[in-house]
């Protein structure tokens with residue numbers, strides 16, 4: 001009966017078992033398709049599992065059934081916020097405020113959302129006014145002084161050294177702040193290095209060489225340190241590729257990204273970074289990175305991060321056989337490696353097309369393509385992967401972007417591999433993390449799993465927009 005389903009689902013929510021909650025609510029929806037509450041509750045479970053497209057559809061369905069169902073408006077607004085559709089979200093908060101003029105919480109959410117809509121409009125106005133100047137031009141880093149009482153790591157004559165990297169990682173581990181001058185030095189230098197790379201990076205692994213591919217790290221700094229402890233520090237003979245989503249959600253995103261940028265500067269040829277869908281303004285505004293940089297430094301520094309992110313390459317090919325990207329393959333057949341080389345990436349990703357797909361798409365078990373559960377890009381089946389690999393003479397793809405219980409997953413008959421390196425994602429998913437070894441001799445993926453390590457008592461999403469914080473949805 002329905003009440004039993006509700007009890008089961010409530011248990012799932014309290015255990016953070018969203019997958020099961022989705023399963024049970026789906027059964028409830030099948031039994032009683034005219035109950036708005038079931039759609040609304042499943043919508044929340046989809047929100048928590050980042051399936052914003054499905055969450056939006058369910059909230060919309062709930063409102064179709066009952067247009068006075070207030071929670072439905074909240075769910076739909078949150079889905080739209082997560083998708084960066086702030087104006088649509090504002091309309092729903094407006095409705096709630098109109099129906100419940102004395103609801104303080106509704107009013108607060110309306111005002112918060114309204115603030116973002118106005119800010120976006122302002123940003124668009126100045127963007128069309130003049131060609132956007134780089135923050136770098138307005139900085140005078142040379143003349144920034146480091147106070148005498150600062151005893152943390154400093155670059156040596158403006159250069160990153162291994163000693164600096166080790167000191168910085170220890171400094172961060174103790175939750176101390178790098179001097180802003182050093183942070184700016186890293187950012188300016190890494191922008192220069194990244195901007196000289198092509199959108200598709202192509203490398204060759206020699207017979208004796210091995211590279212480690214890591215997936216999402218999402219601000220989980222202590223787990224990143226654990227990867228280096230298990231697999232060795234990056235070096236010229238221990239190359240790494242980090243496959244995007246370095247920031248957001250985890251509350252140590254600055255520590256993660258400055259460490260990764262530092263290693264990029266120290267070993268530009270042997271340490272690789274690709275852009276994820278979270279190295280973008282819309283995501284950073286909602287999921288914590290912008291808030292974190294503003295809390296620890298300034299809004300101006302966030303602007304510079306945004307400029308640097310735009311120069312992160314979008315894909316990397318190894319020995320002309322293995323292609324790595326954050327999200328996955330494309331909404332249309334026929335995309336070639338040459339098309340990827342030609343992408344003008346110095347921008348916020350568009351809503352569709354190859355650049356959007358590289359950052360956002362997901363594989364699916366069935367053939368063909370489907371609408372994305374996320375509401376952005378698409379889902380692609382094994383036949384799509386097969387055709388793409390054949391046309392481009394590749395063996396398989398490695399992508400990240402989705403949390404997996406074992407830290408990795410092999411699908412599409414071994415042709416599509418997912419790797420995710422944020423164990424116990426958001427302190428609640430209970431998943432393992434993994435990284436992949438790929439050797440030049442055989443290009444056979446070798447999987448290594450690891451579990452989460454403790455971190456200081458700062459919760460994930462601590463710096464996220466209040467409308468996205470758990471419990472606020």
Ligand SMILES: [Mn+2]
Nearest residue numbers: 245276277401
């Ligand atoms: Mn992602």
